[in-house]
Amino acid sequence: MNPFVTSPKRTPRETFDVAVVGAGIIGATIAVSLARTGLDVIVIDANGTPGFGSTSSSAGIVRVHAFDVESSAMAAESIAAWTDWREFTSTPADEAVAEFVRCGTFVFDDGTESLERLADTMTRARVDYDEVDGNGLARALPWADTRRFGPPAAIEDSAFWREPTERIERALHTPTSGYVSDPALAAQNLAALARRLGVRFELGRRVTGFAEQSGVTRIELHDGGHLDAAAVVNAAGPHSRTINALAGVGGDFTVGLSAHRQELHLVHLPETVSMSRDGAHIVDGDLGINFRPDGDDAVLVGGNGSPVDGVEVLDDVDSLDPSPSREAWYRHSVRTARRIPGSRISVAPSGIAGLYDVTDDWLPIYDRTDRDGFYVAVGTSGNQFKTAPVVGDLMTAIVRAGLDGHDTDATPLTHTLPLSGATISSSAFSRRRTPLLGGSRG
Ligand SMILES: Cc1cc2nc3c(=O)[nH]c(=O)nc-3n(C[C@H](O)[C@H](O)[C@H](O)COP(=O)(O)OP(=O)(O)OC[C@H]3O[C@@H](n4cnc5c(N)ncnc54)[C@H](O)[C@@H]3O)c2cc1C
Missing domain, CATH: 3.30.9.10 (D-Amino Acid Oxidase, subunit A, domain 2)
Structure with missing residues (x-):
């Protein structure tokens, strides 16, 4: 039985702290990290199983060379998680786990x-x-x-x-460096961990709109249902522009997105x-x-x-x-x-x-937006599978800062990678950055 199938379809009444749109490798890692900080999280995906978006066609290469220091440091930091993915995702011994070669x-x-x-x-x-x-x-x-x-x-x-x-x-x-032979399974391992941490998954449900409702965001679904959340994270992969357009964000982005x-x-x-x-x-x-x-x-x-x-x-x-x-x-x-x-x-x-959900400089956008409570983990540019193990914590720091009233546009966050001690400024992946000169897929 597919543990992610939620049936029958229902519209929960409660309000979540954070709703993540997209159950690919990026949405799944964000859900795990958010839940670990005690937030009440829901993940919504149009597909019936996590990891079946662009993650499932990934080559799964985890390379540590890059044209920017942050991406190189984040990929190198991620190697330990990929090397012992069972441990990182707390996957039980009798369940299949993605393998890093x-x-x-x-x-x-x-x-x-x-x-x-x-x-x-x-x-x-x-x-x-x-x-x-x-x-x-x-x-x-x-x-x-x-x-x-x-x-x-x-x-x-x-x-x-x-x-x-x-x-x-x-x-x-x-x-x-190396590669993960089954990227979709890697996302499913993370999603299973998220479930064990209390994250709710609404699968087979497509987000069709956003509305303001008594200080929270109402997320409208294709089947007429809706969910409410204090914060929303767009992790919709190549559909990121559609979700941004539905939320009315993107006007102040200085880096463009294309598929x-x-x-x-x-x-x-x-x-x-x-x-x-x-x-x-x-x-x-x-x-x-x-x-x-x-x-x-x-x-x-x-x-x-x-x-x-x-x-x-x-x-x-x-x-x-x-x-x-x-x-x-x-x-x-x-x-x-x-x-x-x-x-x-x-x-x-x-x-x-x-x-690929590509930005002008082939770097992702991990940021808040000019809509209160709306965050983006988009523009992964054909190269962010590899850094997924650390993206969850980076996005969680950005979302938590926003929930605590901290303006990361005015004062960017400094995020420390726990193993290497390297520091990442959230400004490196800002939606309003000056695109990296000579940035390319690496
Ligand atoms: C051919 C190819 C090769 C690649 N090779 C590599 C590589 O070797 N190394 C590397 O690091 N990266 C690689 N990448 C990039 C990497 O796979 C992506 O950066 C990463 O998988 C993106 O994950 P994601 O979770 O953001 O997106 P996705 O996996 O696409 O997940 C987004 C999810 O959002 C859902 N969604 C979209 N719209 C809605 C909606 N309206 N309502 C509800 N749900 C919605 C989708 O159903 C989907 O499941 C490759 C990508 C491709 C396409």
Whole structure:
């Protein structure tokens, strides 16, 4: 039996301290943290099961390199939780739990200054990394052809097929990075913990509006029901703009939000390659792909936003076609075959498509809004699965400050990460920030 199914549908009469819209990895982590501070929390999701929004199409990569210090520190802090997810989510021994595979990440030199920038942010964030030269790279990745194919070109372009004359002579290696093989299960583990902490879930119920009702927010639902809460958190993933519009917020945001369609494809490897022995997550800006192991004999491949590939922006997020396109699948498969000789191109596209909720600078927005009691955990930009273990506490600090009458616009919060002691200013993820110059998906 699905423990999250709430039946029959009802409209509880009581007023909650906080209502979280969205039961993805972000809504679930926020619910856990809020409940731990003693607040009465409800989570509402249009889907029937937690984690079935964009979280379910995530590659689940937990990488610690980033172009901003805060994201790097938050990802590094999250590794401990991912490493012992059963402990972090207090999941009973007889229940399935998401598994973290530590495989390390290699970020290849792509001929730009990105390695210098990443090394600088990781140094400032006190995150461990090594610099690897061409010989070291060839030794660490015996299955890879480490020649320099780039800059990224369309596979129809003759430049793509030119025989390289050089090899990649530099990469950054972060040994602690890895991936979570089942991101939806990770969200469900958190949601189950939230339930045990007393959080109520209203699933299969879509939020359709907000109204003011005697000093609290009335949340209107598609089935005619409603719920009241002192505070509301928008954690609706790619639907974040819809929820903001329903609440009448967004007018003072200085960073825009848009939904980008993103595909991931499975590419099978030659039998001589063992990803469990020699695998790693590869950020290959030289070819315009990223990939991570998927089991022993395959990799999960996505694009990394190279200009030659273009961007698919969806105005209507409900029009998403989740099947992989032939074009993107073939492009990723062929590029992977250049890097991993002998990779097999399957007979039909294999993979999924999901939506990124993207901000102008690819950093999330974790903030209050200009509507009293309305908060946002949005714009996760295809990269916030990894930091979910610490986002709950950060958002809880922001919501609690608001409930206590503290204006985080006037005086941003300083949030301390408990393991590393690193401090995060809430202004880094403000809706009214100056977008990070040169910010990108990392
Ligand atoms: C293809 C792909 C690959 C990715 N790879 C990585 C990666 O490797 N590493 C990484 O860190 N991040 C990655 N990401 C990003 C990461 O998955 C997201 O940042 C994260 O999962 C967002 O979680 P969320 O809870 O905010 O959103 P979601 O999981 O989308 O949850 C939002 C929830 O809100 C609900 N909702 C929406 N509207 C309403 C409404 N009106 N009423 C009620 N409920 C509503 C939805 O049903 C949904 O369940 C990837 C994303 C995609 C799409």
